[in-house]
Amino acid sequence: MKIAILGAGQVGSSVAESLVSEQNDITVVDLDAQRLRALQDRLDLRTVTGHAAHPSVLREAGIEDTDLLIAVTQSDETNLVACKLASRLFNVPRRIARVRAADFLDNPALLGRDGFDVDLAICPEQVLTDYLVKIVEYPEALQVLDFANGRVRLVAVRAYEGGTLVGRPIREVRRQIPSVEVRIVAVFRGERALPPEGATVIEPGDEVFCLAPAGAIREVTRELRGADRPVRRVMIAGGGNIGLRLARALERDYTVKVIEHNKRRCEVLAERVERALVLAGDATDEELLAEESVADMDLFIAVTNDDENNIMASLLAKRMGARRVVTLINRRSYVELVQGERIDIALNPAQATIGRLLAHVRRGDVVAVHSLRRGAAEALEAVVHGDRDSSAVCGRRVEEVELPPGTQIGAIVRGDRVLMAHHDTRIEPEDHVIVFVADKRNLARVERLFQVSPRYL
Amino acid sequence: MRVAVAVHLASVLLLGFAAAMAVPLAVSLALDDGAGGAYHLAILATAATGAVGYRASRGRAPELRPRDGFLFVVLVWTVFPVFGALPLLAAVPQLSFTDAYFEAMSGLTATGATVLSGLDALPRSINFWRCALQWLGGMGVIVLAVAVLPILGVGGRQLLKAETPGPMKETQLTPRIAETAKGLWLIYAGLTAACALAYWAAGMDALEAVMHAFTTLSLGGFSPHDASFAHWRSPAIEAVAIAFMFVAGINFFTHFAALYRASFLAYRRDAELRGYFALLAASVAAVTGYLLAHGVYADWQEALRHAAFNVVSIATTTGYASADYGAWPLFAPLWMLFISSFATCSGSTGGGIKMMRALLMLRQAQRELERLIHPHALIPVKLGGGVVENRVIFAVLAYMLIYGATIAGITLLLAATGLDILTALSAAAACVNNVGPGLAEVGPAANYAGLGDFQTWILSFAMLLGRLELLTVFVLLTPAFWRG
Numbered sequence: 012m013k014i015a016i017l018g019a020g021q022v023g024s025s026v027a028e029s030l031v032s033e034q035n036d037i038t039v040v041d042l043d044a045q046r047l048r049a050l051q052d053r054l055d056l057r058t059v060t061g062h063a064a065h066p067s068v069l070r071e072a073g074i075e076d077t078d079l080l081i082a083v084t085q086s087d088e089t090n091l092v093a094c095k096l097a098s099r100l101f102n103v104p105r106r107i108a109r110v111r112a113a114d115f116l117d118n119p120a121l122l123g124r125d126g127f128d129v130d131l132a133i134c135p136e137q138v139l140t141d142y143l144v145k146i147v148e149y150p151e152a153l154q155v156l157d158f159a160n161g162r163v164r165l166v167a168v169r170a171y172e173g174g175t176l177v178g179r180p181i182r183e184v185r186r187q188i189p190s191v192e193v194r195i196v197a198v199f200r201g202e203r204a205l206p207p208e209g210a211t212v213i214e215p216g217d218e219v220f221c222l223a224p225a226g227a228i229r230e231v232t233r234e235l236r237g238a239d240r241p242v243r244r245v246m247i248a249g250g251g252n253i254g255l256r257l258a259r260a261l262e263r264d265y266t267v268k269v270i271e272h273n274k275r276r277c278e279v280l281a282e283r284v285e286r287a288l289v290l291a292g293d294a295t296d297e298e299l300l301a302e303e304s305v306a307d308m309d310l311f312i313a314v315t316n317d318d319e320n321n322i323m324a325s326l327l328a329k330r331m332g333a334r335r336v337v338t339l340i341n342r343r344s345y346v347e348l349v350q351g352e353r354i355d356i357a358l359n360p361a362q363a364t365i366g367r368l369l370a371h372v373r374r375g376d377v378v379a380v381h382s383l384r385r386g387a388a389e390a391l392e393a394v395v396h397g398d399r400d401s402s403a404v405c406g407r408r409v410e411e412v413e414l415p416p417g418t419q420i421g422a423i424v425r426g427d428r429v430l431m432a433h434h435d436t437r438i439e440p441e442d443h444v445i446v447f448v449a450d451k452r453n454l455a456r457v458e459r460l461f462q463v464s465p466r467y468l
Numbered sequence: 469m470r471v472a473v474a475v476h477l478a479s480v481l482l483l484g485f486a487a488a489m490a491v492p493l494a495v496s497l498a499l500d501d502g503a504g505g506a507y508h509l510a511i512l513a514t515a516a517t518g519a520v521g522y523r524a525s526r527g528r529a530p531e532l533r534p535r536d537g538f539l540f541v542v543l544v545w546t547v548f549p550v551f552g553a554l555p556l557l558a559a560v561p562q563l564s565f566t567d568a569y570f571e572a573m574s575g576l577t578a579t580g581a582t583v584l585s586g587l588d589a590l591p592r593s594i595n596f597w598r599c600a601l602q603w604l605g606g607m608g609v610i611v612l613a614v615a616v617l618p619i620l621g622v623g624g625r626q627l628l629k630a631e632t633p634g635p636m637k638e639t640q641l642t643p644r645i646a647e648t649a650k651g652l653w654l655i656y657a658g659l660t661a662a663c664a665l666a667y668w669a670a671g672m673d674a675l676e677a678v679m680h681a682f683t684t685l686s687l688g689g690f691s692p693h694d695a696s697f698a699h700w701r702s703p704a705i706e707a708v709a710i711a712f713m714f715v716a717g718i719n720f721f722t723h724f725a726a727l728y729r730a731s732f733l734a735y736r737r738d739a740e741l742r743g744y745f746a747l748l749a750a751s752v753a754a755v756t757g758y759l760l761a762h763g764v765y766a767d768w769q770e771a772l773r774h775a776a777f778n779v780v781s782i783a784t785t786t787g788y789a790s791a792d793y794g795a796w797p798l799f800a801p802l803w804m805l806f807i808s809s810f811a812t813c814s815g816s817t818g819g820g821i822k823m824m825r826a827l828l829m830l831r832q833a834q835r836e837l838e839r840l841i842h843p844h845a846l847i848p849v850k851l852g853g854g855v856v857e858n859r860v861i862f863a864v865l866a867y868m869l870i871y872g873a874t875i876a877g878i879t880l881l882l883a884a885t886g887l888d889i890l891t892a893l894s895a896a897a898a899c900v901n902n903v904g905p906g907l908a909e910v911g912p913a914a915n916y917a918g919l920g921d922f923q924t925w926i927l928s929f930a931m932l933l934g935r936l937e938l939l940t941v942f943v944l945l946t947p948a949f950w951r952g
Contacts, residue, residue, distance in 0.1 A: 288842060292844045
């Protein structure tokens, strides 16, 4: 597939990075030649220097035969205009734009066919905020992902001593929690993926991925970790875009404190939040943290735009007694450095937000894609089309589908019903199938399965 | 010369005031109540003064600056009572000028304190004139809220700016003020008409319905009966009064915004209105319970009826009475008088410091407490979703200080002239808040006739102070104002 990415910022580069590994033709456009060179050194792709909304620049990027345009520059306006140009002048079939301003997003007509003609408008900050809100709601989970419009959720949980399922083989799950249909789709011990078979024993420290109906998540996590106190107090370090959105999303249900070092930004924050307490100061200031009793915090979330500050503030907060710390880290190498040691959840914003975008790039009818374990694994929701003759999946029992190793069909959503997949569950047309892919290298094969393939026609 | 501008405008207004006196004259002629003669001289004197003032000040810089506004309103509210008192002087036997001036001031400031007894025996047109004075005063209050009070920092619409549409956004002494005022007067007049109809439907005769509508919407409280609303003993009439007193205590800009957009959203967004309603509801409930507990009324319905009417009446600074609440156990009337000092919304016809200032002070106090716990926190004072500037907070603080000092000062002055402390305090509060009846010697069963001349003048001044929100008057006493 030919893909044009406008903007080589954080989102642009991580999109490029995750797509380039899947053998697409990628062209990246940016004003900053140096940034493009750095990207080109790392990845096998083409770059064009110039303004992303100028037709001549787009033409130079080969827009005429591009299949997908991803406009993720800093500016909403540039992204929107680029989408319009791509649709009107160059007939690009699919266009994705990053749009931050709620004013634009709240206006369907503006983004529609007669407006800027955007197929998908994503706001990374909002996606990230939703992601963090879920972590607050399910403090036991490392990650909570929605499928089938939130009817099914995938949770990643670190197993702890004391959880009733810990130290037992997977097959006993049904006996332990008979009331809930739950399926363990993967177990990671360190970097190694264990086969999620009946005999596999869950040990403390394992990262366990479970699929369950949305309402049952809490019960499942409890069995793996023992009961946790619910979150009541949250401290947010950094009052930028994400900090503000997060504070506003949480302030009704939790006691929220926001620390921001820029005085003027503090005034803006204080004006826009309703109940959250805005504190002027440095998140790495031990005295300030002590004064605001960080030790009583159930959750400390560092979302400043500086990786080092986030890490330092989180480490400090953890040492001073915060129950759990979540840290936003842009540099991938840092994520691997700190996750699981003293920082409970290290979050790479690009990884967290890229899922919705990736769903559009996939072959086959893919509704949702979520990146797991820092991009090493993936979970996707695909729609089954065709019939027994034209599809490799349709009309077959789960055990009959030829899945690559490490790949699991976890659940099937049929209309409003959620079915946990058993070996004899038959897959019907228009089912949404949720597939867990432990090794990303097998992704292409999984996608091919869900295509209505000419081989079968 | 600035005085000339103020005199010029006041003279024009005085001519209008003279014309307004033709209405009670017409009433008098129609009813043949024998007071017709009282108006001839009054109209003549008022019109002549207006004309002289107009001629004398013509041609002098007609542009009105904010500062001149202070002089203008003080001039209007001190001089007009003189002329408003003329018909009373002529028609009521043995009325001194001091008392007549007090009565007219009480009318034009929509206070409702009276020195007259035997109201039922007065010519009906004289009672009509008293009520009309309050209604005209109410109109003046609305203009104050539009034009003058914003300069003091907390006006009727300071916080409504975002809520009000188009031409009402700016707050300056511009031609737009006239437009705004017209819109608000229309609402005021419309509500008055609705109120009169409701009274009439509830059983008053037409003229009395109009008179009471006048004094209800202006939150004045004059009644042509000595017994006030106890004259009827009608729950229906009391219900109408409660409803319209409540409505008149709401910011007229909120009414305007609601009407303009034909939606109740403006009411729901008005933070002041929430406080006003909550305070009244809680107070009615508390006083009802208190009256029952002390056995003042045997059954709860009667207790609720009288508590609702008198609490709303006093809290909204109207001053009607359906019972001698002065005879209730002391907590109830004291509480009613206390909340009258801040219950009504800014931009309404009510008196006192207004709910907005009270809320701001409450938030400011909360903020200081929170600051003790979180020294690094940034806590803005918010009202209705918007952040209130510190400058406004300081202005309100200063206002509160002056308000407290004024009440204390007047109370002490009255006590020094021989009044007992309850009478002195309640009279001071009732006049500064433009409520009307106080307690003890000036309570709902008595009136202000028993006071000496000096005390009466003090209280006339107190009503003026309260109506013009103190600062407007006090600023004239500063030398800097005159130095220019």
